[in-house]
Amino acid sequence: MGQLINGVWKDVWYDTQSTGGHFKRSTAQFRNWVTTVTNGAIVIHTQRLKSDPGGNLLS
Numbered sequence: 001m002g003q004l005i006n007g008v009w010k011d012v013w014y015d016t017q018s019t020g021g022h023f024k025r026s027t028a029q030f031r032n033w034v035t036t037v038t039n040g041a042i043v044i045h046t047q048r049l050k051s052d053p054g055g056n057l058l059s
Contacts, residue, residue, distance in 0.1 A: 002011040
C-alpha cells in the first residue's frame, strides 16, 4: 500500500508490524493555522510564526 509523503503519492512499504496492521496517523505538524480577522479577511500562519492578538504576522 502506498502513502502520501509531502504531497506526492509514494507506492512504498511502511511499517505495519509495530501498529498491529492498523493505520496510525502521525501527529499533525501544524495547529491553528487559519484565523479570521474582524474585517472578514483570512490570515494563514503557523505556530512557527508569531502573530499579534489580531492575527497579524509579526516579522
